[in-house]
Amino acid sequence: MCDSRLFAAQDAAGVLVVDGFYGGASSMEGMADYALARLPDRFAMLGHSMGARVALEIVRKAPERVERIALSNTGVHPVQPGEREKRYRLRDIGREQGMERLVDTWLPPMLGPSVGANSELRERLRAMCLDAGLEIFEAQIEALLSRPQVDDVLASLDCPALSVTGEQDAWSPPDQHARIAQAIQGCLLRIVPSAGHMLPAEQPEAFNAVLGDWLAMPARETETTK
Structure with a gap:
């Protein structure tokens, strides 16, 4: 994203x-x-x-x-045991609860501890991921699972x-x-x-x-x- x-x-x-x-x-x-x-x-x-x-x-x-x-x-x-299920759980969060909930689940663990919860950087990256949208996220996880x-x-x-x-x-x-x-x-x-x-x-x-x-x-x- x-x-x-x-x-x-x-x-x-x-x-x-x-x-x-x-x-x-x-x-x-x-x-x-x-x-x-x-x-x-x-x-x-x-x-x-x-x-x-x-x-x-x-x-x-x-x-x-x-x-x-x-x-x-x-x-x-290569694709690891349980990886497909983990990626699809994120996908399903997006489908069932919306893209904001997906991004707010996915993004924080991607950032190091030095990035504050309310920092400009976090908000900029959050906006980037939201702009990607669920369709792009689903396409990308399919690409990863078929790598x-x-x-x-x-x-x-x-x-x-x-x-x-x-x-x-x-x-x-x-x-x-x-x-x-x-x-x-x-x-x-x-x-x-x-x-x-x-x-x-x-x-x-x-x-x-x-x-x-x-x-x-x-x-x-x-x-x-x-």
Whole structure:
């Protein structure tokens, strides 16, 4: 349920954000196609949360277009036992009690303890999620529940890569990102203090500094045929 409002600090620094909630696509492949149609021929790619899974699908479909990749606050594991039921419980809250109740159930655990209950940031992110609406939320959980395995994509990555999360992210904790970094050759691992799942908005200066380290990583040499 995130759009460019999550990346306001990165947008101000010149980052192109693929907006529009993936056009309502209900599969990772469809979301990747939506993004690829709006991206330049070559790009450095940052994916956050579900967007990082979309980023890996983009690599699967068009590896020649990806110069480097950053995976933020995410996971690469397959669907876990009980996950379908948990996601559908949230969906049913939206269907039965309305979108406000769904967002007020879903959003608070996504934020680190440093984000106050009545803060401007929380209200901005709440408005973003409400604007997404139930139809978009349902499409996104269907995409997550039908997500493909990505072990082969991780193993194939030969570009500068970053695995980053917040120290207080209960959904995508540091040990999970350490495992992601281990699965990618030469991957940079960064854990940002005092941040939860909405890291780009919670600690924008620290997050942008991490992105700077990633962007400064030298491109890997590729073999050329003679």
